[in-house]
Amino acid sequence: MGWNSLALTHDFMARQVRPGDLCIDATAGRGRDALLLARLTGPGGRVIALDIQPEAVEATRSLLAAEGVSGWAEVLQMDHREMGALAEPGTVGCIAFNLGWLPGGDHRIHTAAETTIPALEQALALLRPGGALSLCIYYGKENGYGERDAVLRWLAELDSRIWNVLRLDFPNRKNDPPIPVFIQREG
Ligand SMILES: C[S@@+](CC[C@H](N)C(=O)[O-])C[C@H]1O[C@@H](n2cnc3c(N)ncnc32)[C@H](O)[C@@H]1O
Incomplete structure (x- = not known):
């Protein structure tokens, strides 16, 4: 696989998820991440995918069924933003x-700092020891730069005794390349 963000995040998930894990896709979109997570957990695990848009919910459901x-x-x-209610704290693998x-x-319906930061806070509380969060920051155009900047500030403040934070970038790529980020709870 090449060095695109999707391949990098999928490689990370493949290292991270154990058969039987509970995993959450917080931005289901067209379901590619949810599908990978489901393949990795296997039938002994469980995946919950969320999206605010009916179009994304339908697309993901169809893909998972197919x-x-x-x-x-x-x-x-x-x-x-409500994902904290989906599982007990400390129980989610990825x-x-x-x-x-x-x-x-x-393109006018996109993630925003006001909801993304509270959702990320809840996501961290759900992770089990050794569990991890994969975050791909797409920004620019309709999304603007405010969400990216707020998330990068938030990442820098995470307690390093608990969280391993890795951020990748593509320094010679033009046009606002996405920023893959991985956060792992110390096991
Ligand atoms: C970049 S897309 C996700 C792409 C997806 N991972 C895929 O593989 O196709 C971002 C998604 O986040 C959803 N979204 C935006 N705000 C949200 C929110 N507050 N809660 C849940 N989903 C949200 C959008 O509807 C959109 O489908």
Whole structure:
């Protein structure tokens, strides 16, 4: 696989997720991350994918059904700001966030700092020791730069005794390349 953000985050998830894990896709979109998580957890695990947009919920449900994983991977239409209610604290193996807008959808509907930061806070509380969050920051155009800047500030303040934070960038790539970030809770 090449060095694009999707491949990097998928490599990370493949190292991270154990069969039988509970995993959450906080921005389901068209379901590519939810599908990978479901393949990695296997039928003994559970995946919950969320999105606020009906179009994304439908697209993800169809993909999961077509790929035969919907027995253990469900899709909910909900705001990820509420994700703390989905599981007990300290029980989730991997959580995926892809900021930005639905690929091929309405660019005016996108993630925003006011909801992303509270959602990330809740996501960290859900992670088990050794569990991790994969975050891909898409920014620029309709999204602007405010969300990216708020998330990068938030990352820099995470307690280094508990959180390993890794941020990648593409210094010679033009046009606002995405920023892959991985956060792991010390095991
Ligand atoms: C970049 S896309 C996700 C792409 C997806 N991972 C994929 O593989 O296709 C971002 C998604 O976040 C969703 N979204 C935006 N704000 C949200 C919120 N507050 N809660 C849940 N989903 C949200 C959008 O509807 C959009 O589908």
